[in-house]
Amino acid sequence: MxxxxxxxxxxxxxxxxxxxxxxxxxxxxxxxxxxxxxxxxxxxxxxxxxxxxxxxxxxxxxxxxxxxxxxxxxxxxxxxxxxxxxxxxxxxxxxxxSGHRQWACSRCSKAYAVHSDYKAHLKTCGTRGHSCDCGRVFSRPFSFFTTNKQAS
Structure with missing residues (x-):
């Protein structure tokens, strides 16, 4: 505000x-x-x-x-x-x-400096996006396909 x-x-x-x-x-x-x-x-x-x-x-x-x-x-x-x-x-x-990010998501490892941001992230982590067989979740299909091509 x-x-x-x-x-x-x-x-x-x-x-x-x-x-x-x-x-x-x-x-x-x-x-x-x-x-x-x-x-x-x-x-x-x-x-x-x-x-x-x-x-x-x-x-x-x-x-x-x-x-x-x-x-x-x-x-x-x-x-x-x-x-x-x-x-x-x-x-x-x-x-x-602040470079200090003390709250890290156990699913995707994204870290947050503000606890309320971390809690909001936990509500949506893994619920949207594109999953890879390795377990990694991507927010956009482009990232998913690009990474898979590079791994092949």
């Missing part, structure tokens, strides 16, 4: 390390991460931060936040092409700038 060039939006630039962390909610005091906002709220109480400072004052509007990619050569590094949410920028950075 691309954010419109909103001059009032707060532009947030996170480090590559932060973008690769699996935790979505990070304590701004000690940088400890949590997967749920409620867990972060409970953790913040340990820092003895008054609850009233953590909540917006009544009637105060939340300022829109947009996230830029830390990679200078990336289109999304420009605030006018910033992404509108934290999950979106994390997935973008993992897909495009």
């Amino acid at each position: 691309h954010a419109a060039a909103d001059p009032d939006a707060e532009v947030v630039s996170l480090s590559p390390r932060t973008l690769l962390e699996s935790d979505r909610y990070v304590c701004e005091i000690c940088n400890q991460g949590f997967q749920r906002d409620q867990n972060l709220q409970m953790h913040r109480r340990r820092h003895k931060v008054p609850w009233k400072l953590l909540k917006r004052e009544a009637g105060e509007a939340a300022r829109k936040r947009v996230f830029v990619c830390p990679e200078p050569s990336c289109l999304h590094h420009d605030p006018s092409h910033a992404l509108g949410d934290l999950v979106g920028i994390k997935k973008h950075f993992r897909r495009k700038h």
Whole structure:
């Protein structure tokens, strides 16, 4: 989701390390991460931060936040092409700038940097395409026939 060039939006630039962390909610005091906002709220109480400072004052509007990619050569590094949410920028950075593909399909060996992409792939892997006697699956018949000719 691309954010419109909103001059009032707060532009947030996170480090590559932060973008690769699996935790979505990070304590701004000690940088400890949590997967749920409620867990972060409970953790913040340990820092003895008054609850009233953590909540917006009544009637105060939340300022829109947009996230830029830390990679200078990336289109999304420009605030006018910033992404509108934290999950979106994390997935973008993992897909495009991280060489680490930790989830690999056991059927076709295709690997993914984003777990949701891997899960989506598993739903369709092997259900379409052209199978070879060796067990390999091709997405297009052209690849299937070309490889077979070369093997002969």
